[in-house]
Amino acid sequence: MKKTFIGSSLLLLPLSIVILLSGCNSKENSAAAADSLKIKIADINTNPTFRVALDKGIFAKHGIDAELVNFGTPAEGVNALFIKQVDVAYGADFPLLNAVAKGDYSIIASAGLATDEAATEWKLFVSDDIQKPGDLLGKKLSFMRGTFLPYLWDEYLKENNVALKDVELIGQGAFDEAFIALKQGDVDAAWFSGSALVDKFEGLKGVHELTDMSKTTVRLGMGIVTGNELLKNNPEGIKNFLAAVDEAATYITSHKEEVANLMYKEVKQPKEATLKDLPNNLWEVGFTQAAFDSLANQKKYMVSAGIIEKDFDLVAKLNLDPLKKALPEKVTYKK
The missing domain is CATH 3.40.190.10 (Periplasmic binding protein-like II)
Incomplete structure (x- = not known):
């Protein structure tokens, strides 16, 4: 009986330590979460x-x-x-x-x-009747509301001797919206960034890339x-x-x-x-x-x-x- 009792105690000792350590770990995890x-x-x-x-x-x-x-x-x-x-x-x-x-x-x-490298990611896509910056005169130009794009348009147009008052800025909520608008002819030009979106223009009829932001004075x-x-x-x-x-x-x-x-x-x-x-x-x-x-x-x-x-x-x-x-x-x- 005595021998059995000692053996049980030894078996129970690691279990008690595990329980104790588990309690400590639980407290540590709770403290970390807190x-x-x-x-x-x-x-x-x-x-x-x-x-x-x-x-x-x-x-x-x-x-x-x-x-x-x-x-x-x-x-x-x-x-x-x-x-x-x-x-x-x-x-x-x-x-x-x-x-x-x-x-x-x-x-x-x-x-x-x-950087100049990051600026190259911003591409200006335009309808095919726009072959040079001056052709933007009187056109509808897309911009994302709340973004820097009105500033980019302003600077780009000034650099190319086109007044902001001589174009129409069309505010939009997202790039997908601008893509559809340009594709359907609801706007004449829009800036885009990101290869997943820019690649959609490959093979798209009636639209081409005119320039990118690295060719302007604007850096983002x-x-x-x-x-x-x-x-x-x-x-x-x-x-x-x-x-x-x-x-x-x-x-x-x-x-x-x-x-x-x-x-x-x-x-x-x-x-x-x-x-x-x-x-x-x-x-x-x-x-x-x-x-x-x-x-x-x-x-x-x-x-x-x-x-x-x-x-x-x-x-x-x-x-x-x-x-x-x-x-x-x-x-x-x-x-």
């Missing part, structure tokens, strides 16, 4: 960065409980901040400035892309924006979010085939389109003097055009503290 930041992120179907961070567990690794909310354009995602549909959004300088001009929001990082800066309340309440979480986005961007550079497979699986974007787009659309999280200058130039245009009704201090709308803590070497801008 410390994680739940965040809704505005995204679009052609952007792989957030999807990679989510799919590869990079967000989870950094304590971010992320949910992606899809929109037709990044500008729509930025606008969703106003109704608290999302917590964080990204977009070109134009919608970012529009957001910070209207409310209690801050730009927390740049995501790069203000891009950044990330969030509400000041979230920044105030979760500075560590925002720091971790930015670190995760940077890690995902780095991951993409050396795993392009894997990313192309993921984009096909998630949104049915053809692999070849992703592989074609990636080299010129890689994110670089940080903030440089060039990023600030891009924002400043865009703001100057928006104020002068009356798009921003009341001017504001751009520096006051930057909150780079979480970024400086997450990626200090990538913040080279100085006030």
